[in-house]
Amino acid sequence: MSSARPREREIERRAVVFAALGDETRLSLVGKLSKGTPQSISELARGSPLTRQAITKHLRVLEGARLVGSVRVGRESLFELRPEPLKEIQSYLERVSEQWDHALARLKSFVEE
Amino acid sequence: MTNIIERRIELKAPVSRVWRALTDHREFGQWFRVKLEGPFVPGEVSRGQITYPGYEHIKWEAIVQKMEPERLFSFTWHPYAIDPDVDYSAEPATLVEFRLEPKGGGTLLTVTETGFDAIPKDRQFEAYRMNEAGWTEQLQNIDRHVKRTA
Numbered sequence: 001m002s003s004a005r006p007r008e009r010e011i012e013r014r015a016v017v018f019a020a021l022g023d024e025t026r027l028s029l030v031g032k033l034s035k036g037t038p039q040s041i042s043e044l045a046r047g048s049p050l051t052r053q054a055i056t057k058h059l060r061v062l063e064g065a066r067l068v069g070s071v072r073v074g075r076e077s078l079f080e081l082r083p084e085p086l087k088e089i090q091s092y093l094e095r096v097s098e099q100w101d102h103a104l105a106r107l108k109s110f111v112e113e
Numbered sequence: 114m115t116n117i118i119e120r121r122i123e124l125k126a127p128v129s130r131v132w133r134a135l136t137d138h139r140e141f142g143q144w145f146r147v148k149l150e151g152p153f154v155p156g157e158v159s160r161g162q163i164t165y166p167g168y169e170h171i172k173w174e175a176i177v178q179k180m181e182p183e184r185l186f187s188f189t190w191h192p193y194a195i196d197p198d199v200d201y202s203a204e205p206a207t208l209v210e211f212r213l214e215p216k217g218g219g220t221l222l223t224v225t226e227t228g229f230d231a232i233p234k235d236r237q238f239e240a241y242r243m244n245e246a247g248w249t250e251q252l253q254n255i256d257r258h259v260k261r262t263a
């Protein structure tokens with residue numbers, strides 16, 4: 001009904017994405033998945049001190065932020081990166097940066113007057 | 114892509130002049146384009162009304178964090194809060210820091226905005242320091258991936 005609703009959802013979603021990425025373990029999972037090949041929990045756990053359960057928990061958080069999706073191959077679930085939310089937060093940061101560029105240009109002419 | 118916004122700018126004005134432009138609420142208001150209700154006081158909420166043409170309906174609200182004369186001015190706020198109908202409290206508050214350094218008679222100003230991932234404030238500084246190397250590397254990976262799949 002209200003036009004504000006979709007924007008509020010957008011903000012919440014973005015906060016969830018930033019929060020999901022604000023953790024070293026999850027960031028490293030995203031890094032592993034960014035190679036592009038869908039991977040199983042065992043593959044993701046390889047070389048990591050974390051248990052499969054711990055990795056599963058982190059993957060759920062990433063799924064909640066829609067950063068990761070799973071595909072079923074036979075009896076196994078493979079996880080893959082969904083880049084859309086990353087693109088969203090990237091363009092958001094670009095918009096905020098642009099505001100700073102404008103504000104700082106005004107500050108420059110203000111103090112150099 | 115990165116989780117920190119950083120800008121460096123050299124200003125042809127002494128540090129004392131830049132400090133005044135940043136921390137005197139009337140001067141800040143002139144270049145930032147906001148009419149502030151009162152002076153900046155660390156620990157207190159700063160309120161005002163944006164004066165930028167087309168955005169006059171937007172309220173300014175920030176919490177002043179640090180004022181270390183001619184070195185550091187910082188506040189927390191909700192960035193890009195341009196829709197008056199939206200409740201931005203769901204969005205993580207970010208920390209904006211202005212750092213000043215004298216440079217050849219002028220001033221090197223570094224502005225950073227951090228905290229987009231809403232980790233608890235008391236952990237913010239440490240966590241960023243610790244994560245920085247990891248971030249850079251991982252984000253390059255992500256970036257490459259995003260570009261490839263774009």
